[in-house]
Amino acid sequence: MPRNSEKNAEVREARRKQILDAALTVYIRFGYHGADMDVVAEEAKLAKGLVYYYYKTKRDLFAAVYTWMFNDSYAFSKSLLDNSEGMDPIERLMTYAYNMFMANRDNPRMMQFAIRVPFDAYAIFGPGQWKDGAHKSDMHRKALSSIIEKGIEQGEIPNTDPSAAANSFWSVFVANVFEYSKLIAGTQEPAKSDLETIREVVRFCFQGLGIEYSVWNSCLEIIITNT
Numbered sequence: 001m002p003r004n005s006e007k008n009a010e011v012r013e014a015r016r017k018q019i020l021d022a023a024l025t026v027y028i029r030f031g032y033h034g035a036d037m038d039v040v041a042e043e044a045k046l047a048k049g050l051v052y053y054y055y056k057t058k059r060d061l062f063a064a065v066y067t068w069m070f071n072d073s074y075a076f077s078k079s080l081l082d083n084s085e086g087m088d089p090i091e092r093l094m095t096y097a098y099n100m101f102m103a104n105r106d107n108p109r110m111m112q113f114a115i116r117v118p119f120d121a122y123a124i125f126g127p128g129q130w131k132d133g134a135h136k137s138d139m140h141r142k143a144l145s146s147i148i149e150k151g152i153e154q155g156e157i158p159n160t161d162p163s164a165a166a167n168s169f170w171s172v173f174v175a176n177v178f179e180y181s182k183l184i185a186g187t188q189e190p191a192k193s194d195l196e197t198i199r200e201v202v203r204f205c206f207q208g209l210g211i212e213y214s215v216w217n218s219c220l221e222i223i224i225t226n227t
Helices: 005-034 037-044 048-054 056-084 089-106 108-113 117-125 136-151 164-184 194-206 215-227
Strands: none
Touching: 005 037, 005 048, 005 056, 005 089, 005 108, 005 117, 005 215, 037 048, 037 117, 037 215, 056 089, 056 108, 056 117, 056 136, 089 108, 089 164, 089 215, 108 117, 108 164, 136 164
């Protein structure tokens, strides 16, 4: 019996997700310039022609990967921010960092992707669209900047440029979580508790804001205890 239009749409969507998932794996491994459509097809276990049926060019494919990852990341960040409304700024920063860390523990590709974005966004989206294409990737920095600004206003964070401080916080966090993700991708997982590991990951993030260890660590321990 021929498939109906609804079933065909489901199959097409499943194929797209299969290709995008494979492309993300290849992208993390090789970057945009090193990624090859043949390798994506092999990773997806699909014929190369089928990959080109859905995505006409390599740029089309990886623009779709970026859009998918940006949208997922944006939705996750927004949910964290919405759920932490009403917390004081330092507690909110720690809650954000902790949940980002735990999400990456479950899906290390998040940070593996994020650390490559600054190097490839321009090549993928081109001179006319790269800023729009990468707009949602800036969600994390903007969110952190807003929280830091409020912390400065309330006297909980020493006076600084909120945007620059947020950029530094996020960059250090991504780099540290990326290093952690490489460890858990190995044959042995680190023999440290979540508390010990996240403490190491965020130490320099909060230190860079001039926040005392006892203050941010107390927030972290409360979050761990209540999780």
